Amino acid sequence: MNIDLGGRTAIVTGSTGGIGYAIAQGLAEAGARVVVNGRSTGSVDSACERLRSAVQGADVMGVAADVTTENGAERIVAESGGADILVNNLGIFGAEEPLSITDDEWRRYFDVNVLSAVRLTRLVLPRMIDHGWGRVLNIASDSAIVTPAEMIHYGVSKTALLGVSRGFAKAAAGTGVTVNSVIAGPTHTGGVEDFVYQLVDLSLPWEEAQREFMRIHRPQSLLQRLIEPEEIANMVVYLSSPLASATTGGALRVDGGYVDSILP
Template sequence: MQIDLTGRTALVTGSTQGIGLAIATGLARAGASVVVNGRGEERVAEAVRAVRSDSGGDRVSGAVGDLATAEGAAAVVEAVPEADILVNNLGIFGSAAPLEIEDAEWLRYFEVNVLSAVRLIRALLPGMKERGWGRVLNLASDSAVAVPAEMIHYGMTKTALLAVSRGFAKDAAGTGVTVNSVIAGPTHTGGVEEFVRELVGEELPWEEAQRAFMVAHRPQSLVQRLIEPEEIAHMVVYLASPYASATTGGAVRVDGGYVDSILP
């Protein structure tokens, strides 16, 4: 399958590292003009260079802004007033004792993981509908369906993204714009490595620590390993392409079989 996104502009939020960086690179390899987003000028510039180098493309730029704030979102929209592909990847996660999560933390997770996506959809979806083509992709998680006891606040936000995706897909009905969520399973990123170390300790070599984490904390995984960011990116690039024109309002799984359900 040859995916050609030449002529399309893609904005990928939270794309200076991890899954977001892999998605930005994958879209650039497919020919899209990609806008990398992050909160700091230096990190964004570094990511732009990395995407250009790894994709072989030169149509890569940056948009700096903290999307957890209305001001930051406005700055990004000013830099990218139109986009054909919007990938809401920005998110934070962490473990916490359920009864010790305070109001401010619940609100912070909602602001970063959910409202950041809503802000950009609200700004960019109208233009997609007017032009008769567009793709909105919200990065959810297996935690949206199988909420971990130690990450209830995170799971809540990812469940909310499933509803956000389904609702905006209805708003875009019949316009040529699709809106989907991608349910990513436990993925190998720098942040996840730190999270694994928190739960299984610092003393084990990484491969042993990863196996111990999967056995103790994610035993439902059918691949029995962490997913690589590029594997998530492959699905996103497909859903961003014309080949996925009949897939909308869905929650598409790249979870390594983690969610023990035929349907999400």
């Protein structure tokens, strides 16, 4: 496939590392102007430099902003000049005993995992509709469908994100703008390594710890390994392209066969 995103601006939230950084790199390789986002100037500048080194001629800018706030969301859109592609990747997760999750913690997960995506979509969608072209992609999780007992608050927030995607896709119906979710399965990132070690023996070497985690906590995975961030990015780049013009309102799985269902 020849995917050319030249002339398109892509905002990727939470893109200084992990899945977000891989998505930013994939979009840059496809020719998009990429806006890297994180909360600290240092992490954003570092990620931009890494991208410029990894992708020859990459058009990259960084905006340090907390998009869980109205001011932060408005600033990233204003400084980037708007977006043709919005990837709502920012998210938090962690294991917690279900009956110990407080109201404040529930609110925090919804503020970060759901409302940040709603807010940014609301800001960029009118311009996309006016231009007759745009892509909004929300990075969801297998936990949206298979709610894990050790992080119910995370799973439910990602379930809500699937509904957000479908609703905004209806709002953009017939305009040339598509809105989709990407259901990411268990993925190998620094944060996930920390999470794995919350659930398995800390003394285990990483490869053994990963196998133990998948065996005990994610046994239904058909891939039987953690997904690499670049594998998630490949789906996002395709959905961001003109080639995916007939795919909207969907929840597309890059889950390694984790969800035991033909449809999401």
